[in-house]
Amino acid sequence: MNAGKQPTLEVEDLRTHFFTKAGVVKAVDGVSFAVGQGEVLGLVGESGSGKSVTGFSILGLVDPPGRVVGGRILFKGEDLVPLGEDRMRALRGSRIAMIFQDPMMTLNPVLRVDTQMIEAILAHRKVSKAAAYDRARETLMRVGIASPDERLRSYPHQFSGGMRQRVAIAIALLNEPDLIIADEPTTALDVTIQAQILYEAQKLCRETGTALIWITHDLTVVAGLADRICVMYAGRDVEQGTVDQVLDHPLHPYTHGLIGSVPSRNRRGARLQQIPGMTPSLLNLAPGCAFRSRCPRATDRCEAEPTVTMRGDGRRVRCFNPVDADVSA
Amino acid sequence: MSVLESQSSTRVVPGSAAGEPPLIEVRHLSKRFVKALDLAEKIAARLGADVHEEVVHAVDDVSLAVSKGEVVGLVGESGCGKSTLGRMVAGILAPSSGEILYRGSDRATLDGAAARRAALAVQMIFQDPFASLNPRMRVADIVGEAARVHGLVDAAGFDAYLDEVLRQCGLDPSFKRRYPHQFSGGQRQRIGIARALAVKPEFIVCDESVAALDVSIQAQILNLFMDLRESLGLTYLFISHDLGVVEHLSDRVVIMYLGRVVESAPTEALFDEANHPYTQALLREVPRLESRHSSFEPIKGEIPSPLDPPPGCHFHPRCPHAMARCREEAPALREIAPGRMSACHLNDG
Numbered sequence: 322m323n324a325g326k327q328p329t330l331e332v333e334d335l336r337t338h339f340f341t342k343a344g345v346v347k348a349v350d351g352v353s354f355a356v357g358q359g360e361v362l363g364l365v366g367e368s369g370s371g372k373s374v375t376g377f378s379i380l381g382l383v384d385p386p387g388r389v390v391g392g393r394i395l396f397k398g399e400d401l402v403p404l405g406e407d408r409m410r411a412l413r414g415s416r417i418a419m420i421f422q423d424p425m426m427t428l429n430p431v432l433r434v435d436t437q438m439i440e441a442i443l444a445h446r447k448v449s450k451a452a453a454y455d456r457a458r459e460t461l462m463r464v465g466i467a468s469p470d471e472r473l474r475s476y477p478h479q480f481s482g483g484m485r486q487r488v489a490i491a492i493a494l495l496n497e498p499d500l501i502i503a504d505e506p507t508t509a510l511d512v513t514i515q516a517q518i519l520y521e522a523q524k525l526c527r528e529t530g531t532a533l534i535w536i537t538h539d540l541t542v543v544a545g546l547a548d549r550i551c552v553m554y555a556g557r558d559v560e561q562g563t564v565d566q567v568l569d570h571p572l573h574p575y576t577h578g579l580i581g582s583v584p585s586r587n588r589r590g591a592r593l594q595q596i597p598g599m600t601p602s603l604l605n606l607a608p609g610c611a612f613r614s615r616c617p618r619a620t621d622r623c624e625a626e627p628t629v630t631m632r633g634d635g636r637r638v639r640c641f642n643p644v645d646a647d648v649s650a
Numbered sequence: 651m652s653v654l655e656s657q658s659s660t661r662v663v664p665g666s667a668a669g670e671p672p673l674i675e676v677r678h679l680s681k682r683f684v685k686a687l688d689l690a691e692k693i694a695a696r697l698g699a700d701v702h703e704e705v706v707h708a709v710d711d712v713s714l715a716v717s718k719g720e721v722v723g724l725v726g727e728s729g730c731g732k733s734t735l736g737r738m739v740a741g742i743l744a745p746s747s748g749e750i751l752y753r754g755s756d757r758a759t760l761d762g763a764a765a766r767r768a769a770l771a772v773q774m775i776f777q778d779p780f781a782s783l784n785p786r787m788r789v790a791d792i793v794g795e796a797a798r799v800h801g802l803v804d805a806a807g808f809d810a811y812l813d814e815v816l817r818q819c820g821l822d823p824s825f826k827r828r829y830p831h832q833f834s835g836g837q838r839q840r841i842g843i844a845r846a847l848a849v850k851p852e853f854i855v856c857d858e859s860v861a862a863l864d865v866s867i868q869a870q871i872l873n874l875f876m877d878l879r880e881s882l883g884l885t886y887l888f889i890s891h892d893l894g895v896v897e898h899l900s901d902r903v904v905i906m907y908l909g910r911v912v913e914s915a916p917t918e919a920l921f922d923e924a925n926h927p928y929t930q931a932l933l934r935e936v937p938r939l940e941s942r943h944s945s946f947e948p949i950k951g952e953i954p955s956p957l958d959p960p961p962g963c964h965f966h967p968r969c970p971h972a973m974a975r976c977r978e979e980a981p982a983l984r985e986i987a988p989g990r991m992s993a994c995h996l997n998d999g
Contacts, residue, residue: 516949542937589898
């Protein structure tokens with residue numbers, strides 16, 4: 322975090338719960354992080370860890386029975402939680418944009434790309450249609466689409482998967498947002514196409530100073546892309562720090578296990594370290610540390626809810642028995 | 651077939667003991683999917699319009715041998731034909747041309763008991779643990795049905811056999827009366843594995859079998875694959891787009907691009923020093939835990955449509971080393987070092 326300067330986004334103890342007939346699902350239950358200008362935050366977690374709901378909460382896209390029940394989401398100092406839908410609409414797509422895993426969620430299949438892009442500009446700016454077209458064209462070129470004029474006249478189904486994702490990213494960039502939330506945008510793509518998208522994303526953040534939250538389950542993707550990592554488990558942020566801190570010396574036993582379970586080239590053929598069991602159901606989750614039943618370091622203390630420990634080097638960890646730096650050997 | 655035989659020197663050399671034929675061998679295997687003309691198009695064609703049948707060469711003259719006990723990783727991006735090849739090897743899809751040999755004899759020529767044995771010997775584990783299990787069948791039937799039908803186990807020993815198979819795959823036998831929806835993704839994948847193992851196969855085709863799983867669950871399933879290989883002496887054709895997983899598991903890696911094999915080498919050799927420009931690009935772009943703040947310098951361009959592949963070497967439009975020759979002539983897959991094959995004109999220079 323760039324000290325002194327106000328971060329683009331600050332999330333403080335966010336809690337988003339879903340009030341279902343079967344009970345309360347605490348999808349997000351205490352998450353705090355901050356992203357500064359031009360910074361890339363990797364929000365990492367497995368299915369059901371609450372990483373996507375965190376993203377949706379920031380954009381105010383949580384539908385009933387879900388509700389943000391606690392915490393603050395400060396976007397350039399303004400709390401988004403109590404904001405009305407009108408103000409939220411003005412921010413969404415303009416100052417804060419989202420890129421989804423499936424680009425067809427962003428794109429309308431029956432409208433030409435130019436229609437969709439121009440509409441996104443005119444919704445937030447008072448410019449002429451011609452100026453909006455130029456802006457759309459310029460943005461498409463920026464995400465690496467050759468012959469943008471031809472592409473603007475096409476329909477989404479005429480694009481390949483990687484190309485569609487580029488268009489979705491271009492739409493997110495149209496109004497030069499201060500913050501982009503990307504929810505697993507490369508998961509469905511091939512390795513060479515993923516590399517292209519990551520390259521563009523990285524370049525854009527450096528050039529425009531846009532803050533980027535990259536939500537993913539894949540530690541290897543954020544390793545190359547992110548500045549900081551926030552690891553989530555069962556709705557809570559369990560560990561945060563810079564990429565090097567978290568990946569080289571994980572403090573939380575979950576992060577430690579997660580890194581150990583990634584096949585790596587130094588240990589070919591060896592058994593992968595595995596985390597026993599599976600992610601707990603978030604419905605009526607028992608109090609205490611949610612990871613304790615799978616944790617090799619769990620003690621009786623873990624029956625209580627672990628609090629966040631701030632370390633001197635800017636790291637945060639939510640664990641009573643963190644993995645000490647020397648254990649990684 | 652004698653013509654094909656004469657070219658058999660282009661085969662991927664198996665690492666097996668001399669004399670013993672490889673467990674599974676495919677020779678000059680091709681699969682073409684043809685979209686036939688509809689009535690209107692046929693009439694138009696009759697009248698001289700320029701309409702043609704659309705043909706996708708999903709797999710184009712691929713030869714490959716897998717010895718007993720070997721794990722061969724088959725890697726490629728979307729549309730490279732890796733799944734089609736896997737399905738043909740598993741017997742789900744009939745090849746358009748070429749042959750598949752089981753222990754040295756052509757599977758198409760076998761009949762009766764020998765054909766059944768050859769078919770049961772190769773089983774497949776699918777990608778999607780949600781779509782590949784019948785939601786209306788109980789686990790006991792999903793796993794046990796084939797073994798019972800094929801008479802691999804008698805009625806008296808059936809329950810014990812089923813429990814044993816389930817236990818082997820890390821499933822609690824007391825869950826066998828349950829339906830697939832009552833299990834998590836990782837457990838469902840174990841059910842899929844148990845179903846494959848229940849007919850005592852020798853050869854397993856894993857088609858992206860861990861791609862849909864979370865990292866920690868993926869590690870559990872990969873460990874299970876390695877344990878089963880050791881305890882049952884299984885041979886795998888492990889199809890994946892994930893080079894990290896393939897590197898971890900495989901003895902040998904085969905890289906495909908748009909229906910053709912571009913490189914094949916022992917895992918270590920391939921990852922240390924890839925020969926084909928496509929393999930090099932692929933390896934460079936695999937995200938790794940070790941590569942921090944990397945400035946991605948991605949390979950240019952998209953994967954061309956298999957409907958209309960580029961002439962010559964399929965990779966030439968994206969290749970940084972492409973020459974005039976690459977645009978006209980498809981490079982043959984040739985041995986460049988013992989056990990290593992590559993299809994690139996650069997090796998001739």
